[in-house]
Amino acid sequence: xxxxxxxxxxxxxxxxxxxxxIFCDLPKDQQDKENRILHRGKHCFIIMNTFxxxxxxxxVSPYRHLGCVTAIDDEETNELWHFTKHCVSVLxxxxxxxxxxxGLNLGKAGGAGYAEHLHNHIVPRWExxxxxxxxxxxxxxxxxxxxxxxxxxxxxxxNIPS
Ligand SMILES: [Zn+2]
Numbered sequence: 001x002x003x004x005x006x007x008x009x010x011x012x013x014x015x016x017x018x019x020x021x022i023f024c025d026l027p028k029d030q031q032d033k034e035n036r037i038l039h040r041g042k043h044c045f046i047i048m049n050t051f052x053x054x055x056x057x058x059x060v061s062p063y064r065h066l067g068c069v070t071a072i073d074d075e076e077t078n079e080l081w082h083f084t085k086h087c088v089s090v091l092x093x094x095x096x097x098x099x100x101x102x103g104l105n106l107g108k109a110g111g112a113g114y115a116e117h118l119h120n121h122i123v124p125r126w127e128x129x130x131x132x133x134x135x136x137x138x139x140x141x142x143x144x145x146x147x148x149x150x151x152x153x154x155x156x157x158x159n160i161p162s
């Protein structure tokens with residue numbers, strides 16, 4: 001994967017870590033719009049990344065606080081991938097994504113920001129996006145991008161066909 005130029009990642013790196021886990025805390029908080037949770041399933045939920053690598057960067061995470069693919073059960077694994085596939089379909093349609101980077105960063109050594117609670121990243125990509133990403137990378141505009149993105153995506157996550 002070519003490195004994307006993502007200055008807002010710096011804010012993330014600079015912000016103090018409280019030791020709490022967003023993947024445990026946010027689903028408990030009943031404020032899905034503020035937390036940008038797009039869908040709640042039986043075992044997993046879908047959330048927008050607040051510090052995205054690109055517009056439309058989504059994450060699918062099980063509710064359980066488990067850090068490795070070897071720890072989650074079959075139902076969690078199935079729903080995680082089922083939701084991941086839905087994210088791809090929606091992003092292809094809504095953002096005209098031409099490609100994707102999908103994956104799990106396991107452990108601190110694997111680059112996980114929240115190593116104790118696994119989450120699958122779905123990052124839409126476009127031809128030549130490493131060239132135009134800097135144009136989109138206006139840190140001040142990002143919260144607005146996120147809210148607008150949430151409103152645009154939400155209707156497509158109301159019902160996820162099985
Ligand atoms: Zn957790």
